[in-house]
Amino acid sequence: MTAFLLRRLIQAAAVVLVMSLLVFLGVFAVGDPIEILISPEADQFERERAVKALGLDLPLWQQYLVFLGNALRGDLGRSFVFNEPALKLILERMPATLELAIGATVAALIIGLPLGLYxxxxxxxxxxxxxxxxxxxGFSLPTFWVGLMLIMVFAVQLGWLPSTGRGETVTILGMRWSFLTSDGIAHLIMPALNLALFKISLVIRLTRAGVRETMLMDYVKFARAKGLSPARVTFVHVFKNILIPVVTVVGLEFGGTIAFSVVTESVFAWPGMGKLIIDSINVLDRPxxxxxxxxxxxxxxxxxxVVDITYSLLDPRVRLEGKQ
Amino acid sequence: MSAPTLEVRNLRTHFFTRGGVVKAVDDVSFTVEAGKVMGLVGESGSGKTVTGFSILGLVDAPGRIAGGQILFKGRDLATLPEAEMRGLRGNRIAMIFQDPMMTLNPVLRIDTQMIETVLAHAKVSREEARQRSRDALGQVGIPSPDERLKAYPHQFSGGMRQRVAIAIALLHKPDVIVADEPTTALDVTIQGQILAEAQKLCAQFGTALVWITHDLSVVAGLADDIAVMYAGKVVESGPVTQVLDAPLHPYTLGLIGSVPSRNRRGEPLRQIPGMTPSLLNLPAGCAFRSRCPRAEPGCAEPPPMAEYRPGQHARCIHPHQEAVAA
Known part of the structure; x- marks a missing residue:
């Protein structure tokens, strides 16, 4: 297991390095922040001073090396707009997005597994x-449209749920969480469901396919031949087998959920990382x-x-390979 | 005399598919007494496995038992409610499947899969259930059963897995075991061990064993009686030595002739021409007619099952009653 982890960590470091280069080049290609950040009335001298202060006068490869050097020390640069460390800005908003993504994943499992099983x-x-x-x-409706419809029905017409913001929050470990207050939960329901929509469909389809496939296996018939109750056959023999693909896909999807919560956060004005990145792109806040x-x-x-580790916990055959 | 342990009478199990009714089992009868072994023989698709599943009440939709009786100690299983049937399954009537690589759930430990079987039918503590599971593993010749209980199926070889499956089937010392080609997937030496094991245990506990196979040599060594199936019907049945030494039905003769033998070394292997007919549109009359060297116009009528020698029945109007050198 240790060797496995070590190998994975080295791979991870390589991936991060390659990605940092791609990201840096990509963001560089998006546009020149100077045009947006500095008022058109500024004279040449002011302009040059600002460019120098932001480190934008260096050639690209030098900028990258400076960035890399700082990143190794945990400094990902300061926001051009807020003049605060970029990392701090993001970490401040991370709990909101995490909360949303976890809420969506839990909702997808709670709703998707039973429906798929049935x-x-x-x-x-x-x-x-x-x-x-x-x-x-669930697969084909656009997220933003469903979000708007949810707001129309449950916030505007029925007035059951609030449509924007996080509501009341509680501070734990220096981070603000809204899932611990009833007001916060009321605010969380709609965005989480909206974000979960695609995942619910995914879980339903995965579970159904898994159940149909597993039910035909000899070991299910053998379990029935042992005189076990249908509940035991379904929830122990079948369920544990279908959890393997479901955990893999939902786990991998979790990253996607966080990355693509951008749309839902924009529709519901949820103050998370997604909203921050949209705002930053608008003003080309590179760091x-x-x-x-x-x-x-x-x-x-x-x-x-984490998915690999969980997978090995669920599937004993993978666990054994890890040990050898 | 009391009722035999298992008596199958005119069993019909049909599958109602979109393409029509598939008569997988069509009028099958046989009797197994306690401690005896009945060999159910036939080619693939002849209905042997479906017969086995019918006895366990495990025929899945679109199939169902369309007629006949399965008498277990006088009780008809074909009409038994599912809840009562579940009480018998794995308890009084157990089954061993063909492919040991597939019958154990890959994600559950052996102890889980054994203990749940004990607890499904006996009100005992978990500890006692574990004890019984361990004893059962020991009984089928698995070394260090305590350690093996904690293992997962993929840590066992095929032969070991089949022993585990047999141990599971034996947990409640059932009255009937239906074994569906349990040695087909194993190599010959393991096959021999498993056969010896099965024979010993049946004699010990007085279990009635239905041994489904396509391997005549297995039946010859193990079974007391034999029923040969073709296209869903029993075409010949009787005491095993009698049937194998002097088969009545041309199909049985063909089947015996298809087994490679030392005595006929050098001669080309005999085979039955043609292939098993589709069960969807069986020809009227004898289903073997189109492949039978003795077929005649009279075979277009369904032949009745008749007793040609004491205890030996055949479904044929012109059986090999003369002595045949097989």
Missing amino acids: AGLKPNSPVSKGIMATSIL VMVAYLMMIVLLFITINL
């Missing part, structure tokens, strides 16, 4: 066909963009590692 066990019932047809909507993208890269790498 659809897999009774593939020919009208209810199952309804579930599967609806899940296509924040780079720092955000590097954070996402790190996140994906971490998630991949």
Whole structure:
């Protein structure tokens, strides 16, 4: 296991290095922040001073090396706009996004697993066909449109749920969380469901496919031949097997959920990282963009590692290979 | 005399598919007494496995038992409610499957899979269930059962897995075991061990064993009685030595002739021409007609099962009653 972890860490470092180069080049290509940051009335002298202060006068490769050197010391640069460390800005907003993404993932599992299980066990019932047809909507409806519809129905017309912001928050470990207050939860429901929509459909389809495949296996029939109750066969023999693909996909999706919560955060004015990155792109705040993208890269790498470890816990065959 | 342990009477298991009714099992009858072994023989697709599943009540939709009786100590299993059937399954009637690589759940430890079987039918503590599981593993010849209990199926070889499956089947000392080609996937030496094990345990516990196989040599060594199936029907049945030494039905004769033998070294292997007909559109009358060297116009009528020698029945109107050198 230690060798496995070590190997993975070295791989991770290589990935981060390559990604940092790509991100840096990409952001450089997006546009020149000077045009936006400095007022058109500024004279040549002021302009040059600002360029120098931001380190934009150096050639690209030097800028990159400076960035890399600072990044190794944990400094991802200061925001051009807020004049605060980019990392601090992002970390401040991370709890909001994490909360949203975790909420969405939990919702997807709570809603998706039972529906998928039902659809897999009774593939020919009208209810199952309804579930599967609806899940296509979950895949194909655009997130922002569903978000707007949710606001229209539940916030504007019915007035049940608030439509914007995080609501009341509680500070734990220096971070603000809203899932611990009832007001915060009320604010969380709609954005989380909106973000979960795609994942619910995904979980339903994965679970259904897994159940249908597993039900045909000899070991399920053998479990029935042992006289076990249908509940035991379904929830122990079948369920544990379908959890393997579901955990893998949902885990990998988690990174995507965080990265792409941008749309949901914009629609519901959820003050998370996604909203920060959109604002930063608008004003070409390079350090924040780079720092955000590097954070996402790190996140994906971490998630991949966690998924691999969880996978080995669920599937004994993988566990054995890890030991050898 | 009391009722035999298992008596299958005119069993019909049909699959109602979109393409029509598939009569996978069509009028199958046989009897197994306690401590005896019944060999159910036939080619792939002849309905042997479905017969086995019917006895366990494990026929899945679109299939169902369309007629006949499965009498277990006089009780008809074909009409038994599912809840009662579940009480018998794995308890009084157990099954061993063909492919040991597939019958154990890969993500559950052996102890989980054994203990759950004990607890499904006996009100005992977990500790006692573990004890019983350990004893069962020891019984089928698995060394250091305590350690092996904590292992996962993929840590066992095929032969070991089949022993585990047999141990699971034996947990409640069932009255009937249906073994569906349990040695087909194993190599010959392991096959021999498993056969010896099965024979010993059946004699010890008085278990009625239904041994489904396509391997006549296995049946010859193990079974007391034999039923040969073709296209969902039993075409010949009787005491094993009698049937194998003097088969009545041309199909049985063909089957025996297809087994490579030392005595006929150098001669080309005999084979049955043609292939098994599709169960969806069986020809009227004898299903073996199109492949039978003795076929005649009378075979277009369904032949009845008749007793040609004491205890030996065949579904044929012109059986090999003369002595045949097989």
